[in-house]
Amino acid sequence: MPHFLHNLLSHLFPRTPRSFLPSRKPIAEKENLPTPFDGAPPLGARFRPRSPSYSLSLAQMEEVSRGLRQIPPLPQGALLVMQELDSETASAASVAQVIAREPVMAASVLRIANSAALGLRREIANVSEAVAYLGFSTTKGLFLRLKMESILPRVTTGRGYDSDKLWIHSMAVAQAAEEISRRSGGGDPQLALTAGLLHDIGKLAINAKQDAPLSKLWPENPDPTETIIDRERKLFGADHAFIGAALATEWKLPKDLCEIIRLHHLPADQPIDLAPAPRKALLSVYLANQLVKYRHVYCPNMEIDEVPDSLTTELHLPNWITLLQDPRLTTLIDRTLQLSGGDTATPAKAA
Protein backbone atom coordinates (compact mmCIF):
# COMPACT_ATOMS: atom_id res chain seq x y z
CA MET A 1 0.00 0.00 0.00
CA PRO A 2 1.39 3.42 -0.89
CA HIS A 3 2.58 5.51 2.02
CA PHE A 4 0.08 8.33 1.40
CA LEU A 5 -2.87 5.82 1.32
CA HIS A 6 -1.70 4.27 4.56
CA ASN A 7 -1.67 7.70 6.20
CA LEU A 8 -5.07 8.57 4.72
CA LEU A 9 -6.66 5.37 6.05
CA SER A 10 -5.13 5.95 9.46
CA HIS A 11 -6.56 9.47 9.41
CA LEU A 12 -10.09 8.42 8.26
CA PHE A 13 -10.33 5.38 10.52
CA PRO A 14 -8.26 6.30 13.55
CA ARG A 15 -9.58 3.38 15.58
CA THR A 16 -8.88 0.77 12.92
CA PRO A 17 -6.87 -1.89 14.70
CA ARG A 18 -3.27 -1.70 13.61
CA SER A 19 -3.37 -5.31 12.50
CA PHE A 20 -5.97 -4.37 9.83
CA LEU A 21 -3.49 -2.08 8.19
CA PRO A 22 -0.79 -3.62 6.08
CA SER A 23 2.59 -3.36 7.72
CA ARG A 24 4.70 -0.53 6.34
CA LYS A 25 8.29 -1.31 5.47
CA PRO A 26 10.88 1.18 6.60
CA ILE A 27 11.76 3.41 3.65
CA ALA A 28 15.33 2.10 3.55
CA GLU A 29 14.06 -1.44 2.91
CA LYS A 30 11.81 -0.50 0.01
CA GLU A 31 12.93 -1.73 -3.36
CA ASN A 32 13.39 0.30 -6.56
CA LEU A 33 13.77 3.62 -4.82
CA PRO A 34 15.72 5.96 -7.08
CA THR A 35 19.20 6.43 -5.68
CA PRO A 36 20.17 10.08 -5.27
CA PHE A 37 22.11 11.28 -8.33
CA ASP A 38 25.74 11.63 -7.29
CA GLY A 39 27.21 12.87 -10.57
CA ALA A 40 29.03 9.62 -11.40
CA PRO A 41 30.05 9.57 -15.08
CA PRO A 42 27.77 7.73 -17.52
CA LEU A 43 28.65 4.24 -18.76
CA GLY A 44 31.46 4.39 -21.30
CA ALA A 45 32.97 7.52 -19.78
CA ARG A 46 35.35 8.47 -16.97
CA PHE A 47 36.73 11.63 -15.41
CA ARG A 48 39.92 12.62 -17.18
CA PRO A 49 43.05 12.36 -15.03
CA ARG A 50 45.19 15.47 -15.02
CA SER A 51 47.83 15.46 -17.77
CA PRO A 52 51.38 16.64 -17.11
CA SER A 53 51.99 20.27 -18.14
CA TYR A 54 52.49 20.56 -21.84
CA SER A 55 53.81 23.08 -24.34
CA LEU A 56 54.95 23.12 -27.94
CA SER A 57 58.09 24.65 -29.39
CA LEU A 58 57.77 27.13 -32.27
CA ALA A 59 59.12 24.48 -34.64
CA GLN A 60 56.48 21.98 -33.49
CA MET A 61 53.73 24.59 -33.94
CA GLU A 62 54.95 25.34 -37.45
CA GLU A 63 54.99 21.61 -38.20
CA VAL A 64 51.34 21.28 -37.10
CA SER A 65 50.29 24.31 -39.17
CA ARG A 66 52.16 22.97 -42.22
CA GLY A 67 50.27 19.69 -41.94
CA LEU A 68 46.96 21.58 -42.02
CA ARG A 69 47.68 23.45 -45.24
CA GLN A 70 46.43 20.47 -47.26
CA ILE A 71 42.94 21.26 -45.91
CA PRO A 72 41.09 23.68 -48.22
CA PRO A 73 40.31 27.19 -46.90
CA LEU A 74 36.90 28.06 -45.52
CA PRO A 75 34.95 29.69 -48.39
CA GLN A 76 34.38 33.44 -48.03
CA GLY A 77 30.64 32.88 -48.58
CA ALA A 78 30.54 30.84 -45.38
CA LEU A 79 31.92 33.75 -43.37
CA LEU A 80 29.24 36.04 -44.84
CA VAL A 81 26.43 33.70 -43.80
CA MET A 82 27.90 33.43 -40.31
CA GLN A 83 28.13 37.22 -40.06
CA GLU A 84 24.46 37.54 -41.11
CA LEU A 85 23.43 34.96 -38.53
CA ASP A 86 25.34 36.90 -35.86
CA SER A 87 24.02 40.31 -36.94
CA GLU A 88 21.78 42.08 -34.46
CA THR A 89 19.49 43.19 -37.29
CA ALA A 90 19.14 39.70 -38.76
CA SER A 91 15.64 38.34 -39.31
CA ALA A 92 14.38 34.97 -40.49
CA ALA A 93 13.81 36.60 -43.89
CA SER A 94 17.32 38.10 -44.15
CA VAL A 95 18.97 34.85 -43.08
CA ALA A 96 16.78 32.90 -45.51
CA GLN A 97 17.87 35.26 -48.28
CA VAL A 98 21.54 34.51 -47.62
CA ILE A 99 20.93 30.79 -47.28
CA ALA A 100 18.89 30.67 -50.49
CA ARG A 101 22.15 31.34 -52.38
CA GLU A 102 23.26 27.90 -51.25
CA PRO A 103 20.75 25.36 -52.64
CA VAL A 104 22.15 22.40 -50.68
CA MET A 105 21.91 24.35 -47.46
CA ALA A 106 18.39 25.61 -48.27
CA ALA A 107 17.22 22.04 -48.95
CA SER A 108 18.79 20.75 -45.72
CA VAL A 109 17.20 23.47 -43.60
CA LEU A 110 13.78 22.68 -45.11
CA ARG A 111 14.21 18.93 -44.66
CA ILE A 112 15.30 19.20 -41.03
CA ALA A 113 12.62 21.75 -40.15
CA ASN A 114 9.94 19.50 -41.64
CA SER A 115 11.18 16.38 -39.86
CA ALA A 116 11.32 18.31 -36.57
CA ALA A 117 7.84 19.75 -37.13
CA LEU A 118 5.97 16.52 -37.80
CA GLY A 119 3.42 17.43 -35.14
CA LEU A 120 2.45 20.64 -36.90
CA ARG A 121 0.30 18.76 -39.47
CA ARG A 122 1.39 21.11 -42.20
CA GLU A 123 4.43 21.44 -44.37
CA ILE A 124 7.05 24.13 -43.87
CA ALA A 125 7.31 25.29 -47.45
CA ASN A 126 9.94 28.01 -47.51
CA VAL A 127 13.36 28.67 -46.03
CA SER A 128 12.28 31.76 -44.14
CA GLU A 129 9.62 29.80 -42.27
CA ALA A 130 12.11 26.97 -41.66
CA VAL A 131 14.67 29.40 -40.17
CA ALA A 132 11.97 30.92 -37.95
CA TYR A 133 10.89 27.45 -36.81
CA LEU A 134 14.40 26.12 -36.12
CA GLY A 135 15.81 29.36 -34.71
CA PHE A 136 19.06 31.10 -35.66
CA SER A 137 21.22 28.96 -33.37
CA THR A 138 20.16 25.66 -34.91
CA THR A 139 20.34 27.12 -38.41
CA LYS A 140 23.89 28.30 -37.75
CA GLY A 141 24.83 24.85 -36.53
CA LEU A 142 23.40 23.19 -39.62
CA PHE A 143 25.14 25.66 -41.86
CA LEU A 144 28.55 25.17 -40.25
CA ARG A 145 28.17 21.42 -40.31
CA LEU A 146 27.43 21.40 -44.03
CA LYS A 147 30.35 23.70 -44.74
CA MET A 148 32.79 21.68 -42.67
CA GLU A 149 31.63 18.43 -44.23
CA SER A 150 32.33 19.85 -47.66
CA ILE A 151 35.91 20.61 -46.56
CA LEU A 152 36.81 17.84 -44.13
CA PRO A 153 36.05 14.23 -45.05
CA ARG A 154 33.22 12.56 -43.19
CA VAL A 155 34.29 9.54 -41.11
CA THR A 156 31.79 7.05 -39.69
CA THR A 157 33.65 3.80 -40.27
CA GLY A 158 35.38 3.45 -36.93
CA ARG A 159 38.62 4.93 -38.27
CA GLY A 160 39.19 8.06 -36.19
CA TYR A 161 36.51 10.19 -34.59
CA ASP A 162 32.95 9.50 -35.82
CA SER A 163 32.06 12.74 -37.65
CA ASP A 164 28.29 12.35 -37.29
CA LYS A 165 28.48 11.78 -33.55
CA LEU A 166 30.96 14.60 -33.22
CA TRP A 167 28.59 17.04 -34.94
CA ILE A 168 25.65 15.90 -32.83
CA HIS A 169 27.85 16.53 -29.77
CA SER A 170 28.99 19.94 -31.05
CA MET A 171 25.45 21.11 -31.89
CA ALA A 172 24.32 20.27 -28.35
CA VAL A 173 27.40 21.90 -26.77
CA ALA A 174 26.72 25.04 -28.81
CA GLN A 175 23.10 25.31 -27.67
CA ALA A 176 23.99 24.66 -24.04
CA ALA A 177 26.94 27.10 -24.15
CA GLU A 178 24.69 29.83 -25.57
CA GLU A 179 22.09 29.21 -22.85
CA ILE A 180 24.76 29.16 -20.11
CA SER A 181 26.33 32.37 -21.40
CA ARG A 182 22.94 34.10 -21.56
CA ARG A 183 22.01 32.90 -18.08
CA SER A 184 25.36 33.93 -16.68
CA GLY A 185 24.98 37.46 -18.08
CA GLY A 186 27.54 39.98 -19.33
CA GLY A 187 29.10 37.63 -21.88
CA ASP A 188 28.76 37.03 -25.60
CA PRO A 189 26.23 34.22 -26.20
CA GLN A 190 26.85 34.28 -29.98
CA LEU A 191 30.58 33.70 -29.43
CA ALA A 192 29.77 30.89 -26.99
CA LEU A 193 27.47 29.33 -29.60
CA THR A 194 30.02 29.48 -32.43
CA ALA A 195 32.84 28.28 -30.18
CA GLY A 196 30.61 25.40 -29.04
CA LEU A 197 30.05 24.41 -32.65
CA LEU A 198 33.74 24.52 -33.51
CA HIS A 199 35.48 23.55 -30.26
CA ASP A 200 36.37 20.02 -31.48
CA ILE A 201 37.13 20.94 -35.09
CA GLY A 202 40.66 19.63 -34.44
CA LYS A 203 39.24 16.09 -34.27
CA LEU A 204 37.92 16.46 -37.81
CA ALA A 205 41.35 17.74 -38.84
CA ILE A 206 42.95 14.68 -37.18
CA ASN A 207 40.54 12.47 -39.17
CA ALA A 208 41.74 14.19 -42.34
CA LYS A 209 45.39 13.26 -41.72
CA GLN A 210 46.35 10.74 -44.34
CA ASP A 211 48.08 7.60 -43.02
CA ALA A 212 47.67 8.77 -39.43
CA PRO A 213 47.71 5.95 -36.83
CA LEU A 214 44.14 6.76 -35.81
CA SER A 215 43.31 3.32 -34.40
CA LYS A 216 46.04 3.79 -31.76
CA LEU A 217 43.89 6.50 -30.16
CA TRP A 218 41.85 3.69 -28.57
CA PRO A 219 44.24 0.83 -27.69
CA GLU A 220 42.79 -2.44 -26.42
CA ASN A 221 44.41 -2.10 -23.01
CA PRO A 222 44.86 1.61 -22.43
CA ASP A 223 47.16 2.89 -19.71
CA PRO A 224 44.68 4.29 -17.14
CA THR A 225 47.02 7.17 -16.29
CA GLU A 226 47.12 8.24 -19.94
CA THR A 227 44.33 10.30 -21.50
CA ILE A 228 43.07 10.45 -25.10
CA ILE A 229 44.57 13.94 -25.22
CA ASP A 230 47.99 12.53 -24.17
CA ARG A 231 47.74 9.96 -26.97
CA GLU A 232 46.82 12.67 -29.52
CA ARG A 233 49.95 14.57 -28.52
CA LYS A 234 52.10 11.46 -28.89
CA LEU A 235 50.58 10.33 -32.20
CA PHE A 236 49.99 13.65 -34.00
CA GLY A 237 52.45 16.06 -32.38
CA ALA A 238 49.65 18.06 -30.75
CA ASP A 239 46.19 17.54 -29.27
CA HIS A 240 42.91 18.30 -31.04
CA ALA A 241 42.49 21.58 -29.15
CA PHE A 242 45.79 22.95 -30.49
CA ILE A 243 45.26 21.45 -33.95
CA GLY A 244 41.73 22.95 -34.09
CA ALA A 245 43.02 26.38 -33.09
CA ALA A 246 45.78 26.17 -35.70
CA LEU A 247 43.19 25.29 -38.38
CA ALA A 248 40.89 28.12 -37.25
CA THR A 249 43.87 30.48 -37.48
CA GLU A 250 44.68 29.23 -41.00
CA TRP A 251 41.03 29.92 -41.88
CA LYS A 252 41.38 33.44 -40.47
CA LEU A 253 38.55 32.99 -37.99
CA PRO A 254 38.36 35.64 -35.22
CA LYS A 255 41.25 35.50 -32.72
CA ASP A 256 39.00 35.03 -29.65
CA LEU A 257 37.36 32.05 -31.31
CA CYS A 258 40.77 30.48 -32.08
CA GLU A 259 41.83 31.00 -28.45
CA ILE A 260 38.67 29.39 -27.06
CA ILE A 261 39.22 26.36 -29.30
CA ARG A 262 42.85 26.13 -28.12
CA LEU A 263 41.97 26.43 -24.43
CA HIS A 264 38.77 24.37 -24.26
CA HIS A 265 40.38 21.50 -22.31
CA LEU A 266 42.68 23.60 -20.15
CA PRO A 267 42.05 22.86 -16.46
CA ALA A 268 39.44 25.43 -15.52
CA ASP A 269 41.40 26.59 -12.46
CA GLN A 270 44.46 27.59 -14.52
CA PRO A 271 45.15 31.28 -15.22
CA ILE A 272 43.75 32.16 -18.65
CA ASP A 273 44.74 35.32 -20.47
CA LEU A 274 41.48 36.37 -22.14
CA ALA A 275 39.30 39.49 -22.01
CA PRO A 276 36.15 39.09 -19.84
CA ALA A 277 33.62 38.33 -22.64
CA PRO A 278 35.68 35.64 -24.45
CA ARG A 279 36.72 34.23 -21.08
CA LYS A 280 33.06 33.82 -20.17
CA ALA A 281 32.41 32.20 -23.56
CA LEU A 282 35.30 29.79 -22.91
CA LEU A 283 33.95 28.83 -19.47
CA SER A 284 30.45 28.41 -20.96
CA VAL A 285 31.80 26.05 -23.63
CA TYR A 286 33.86 24.14 -21.05
CA LEU A 287 30.83 23.63 -18.82
CA ALA A 288 28.45 22.87 -21.71
CA ASN A 289 30.92 20.30 -23.07
CA GLN A 290 30.86 18.33 -19.81
CA LEU A 291 27.07 18.63 -19.38
CA VAL A 292 26.45 17.29 -22.89
CA LYS A 293 28.79 14.34 -22.29
CA TYR A 294 26.43 13.22 -19.52
CA ARG A 295 23.54 13.00 -22.04
CA HIS A 296 25.40 11.50 -25.00
CA VAL A 297 28.54 9.34 -24.97
CA TYR A 298 29.98 10.11 -28.38
CA CYS A 299 33.33 8.35 -28.55
CA PRO A 300 34.84 5.18 -27.03
CA ASN A 301 36.09 5.60 -23.46
CA MET A 302 34.94 9.20 -23.45
CA GLU A 303 36.68 11.45 -20.93
CA ILE A 304 34.99 14.16 -18.90
CA ASP A 305 36.88 17.13 -17.47
CA GLU A 306 36.10 18.02 -13.89
CA VAL A 307 34.07 21.17 -13.24
CA PRO A 308 35.37 23.01 -10.17
CA ASP A 309 33.01 25.13 -8.07
CA SER A 310 35.17 28.17 -8.89
CA LEU A 311 34.03 27.89 -12.53
CA THR A 312 30.29 27.75 -11.80
CA THR A 313 30.69 30.50 -9.19
CA GLU A 314 32.40 32.76 -11.72
CA LEU A 315 29.47 32.19 -14.08
CA HIS A 316 26.99 32.98 -11.25
CA LEU A 317 25.48 29.52 -11.61
CA PRO A 318 24.62 26.72 -9.16
CA ASN A 319 27.17 23.96 -8.67
CA TRP A 320 27.92 21.15 -11.13
CA ILE A 321 25.64 18.48 -9.60
CA THR A 322 22.71 20.91 -9.58
CA LEU A 323 23.36 21.91 -13.19
CA LEU A 324 23.48 18.26 -14.26
CA GLN A 325 19.84 18.01 -13.17
CA ASP A 326 18.74 21.46 -14.39
CA PRO A 327 15.47 20.73 -16.25
CA ARG A 328 15.83 23.55 -18.78
CA LEU A 329 19.41 22.69 -19.71
CA THR A 330 18.80 18.95 -19.92
CA THR A 331 15.68 19.48 -22.06
CA LEU A 332 17.58 21.84 -24.36
CA ILE A 333 20.45 19.35 -24.71
CA ASP A 334 18.14 16.37 -25.32
CA ARG A 335 16.05 18.30 -27.86
CA THR A 336 19.18 19.31 -29.78
CA LEU A 337 20.55 15.77 -29.68
CA GLN A 338 17.26 14.44 -31.07
CA LEU A 339 17.01 17.16 -33.70
CA SER A 340 20.57 16.36 -34.80
CA GLY A 341 19.87 12.64 -34.99
CA GLY A 342 21.54 11.46 -31.78
CA ASP A 343 20.44 9.22 -28.95
CA THR A 344 20.02 10.73 -25.55
CA ALA A 345 21.42 9.04 -22.50
CA THR A 346 19.98 9.88 -19.13
CA PRO A 347 22.59 10.11 -16.39
CA ALA A 348 23.80 6.57 -15.78
CA LYS A 349 25.62 4.78 -13.02
CA ALA A 350 29.39 4.73 -13.07
CA ALA A 351 31.01 2.24 -15.41
Ligand SMILES: [Fe+2]
Ligand atom coordinates in the same frame (compact mmCIF):
# COMPACT_ATOMS: atom_id res chain seq x y z
FE1 LIG B 1 37.63 18.67 -27.11
